[in-house]
Amino acid sequence: MEGEALRLDGNAIAGTLGEVFVHEMTAARIACKGCGNVEPVGAEHAYVQAPGIVLRCRNCDAALLVMTRTDGRHRISFPQSHWLEMDEPGDSRIEPRTTALNRSGPTPNLDVAPDQSF
Numbered sequence: 001m002e003g004e005a006l007r008l009d010g011n012a013i014a015g016t017l018g019e020v021f022v023h024e025m026t027a028a029r030i031a032c033k034g035c036g037n038v039e040p041v042g043a044e045h046a047y048v049q050a051p052g053i054v055l056r057c058r059n060c061d062a063a064l065l066v067m068t069r070t071d072g073r074h075r076i077s078f079p080q081s082h083w084l085e086m087d088e089p090g091d092s093r094i095e096p097r098t099t100a101l102n103r104s105g106p107t108p109n110l111d112v113a114p115d116q117s118f
């Protein structure tokens, strides 16, 4: 009962995760070793009242992520998670490729159109 009173959802640790990771981490998916469940970080159970932060599986209560901060350093462990997965950043990686495709598309059309009209 006391544990439930202290429990928040994973969105409660967004600020601390944001200090370490450049991605929006509450949308990142984390895989539990205990039960195999895969959920967004924001959907898991967060306990922030301890000296550190503990993120537990909402399904089996396994400790997925533990974050502590001491002497100006963050330490993160993943005691009972298989992996943490996040999408690649959309702006920095996809946009240059899209821009290159867009540039190659219109350019031949502009070159071809005058030749076809003559």
Ligand SMILES: [Zn+2]
Pocket (backbone or CB within 6 Å): 032, 033, 034, 035, 036, 037, 057, 058, 059, 060, 061, 062
């Ligand atoms: Zn689990």
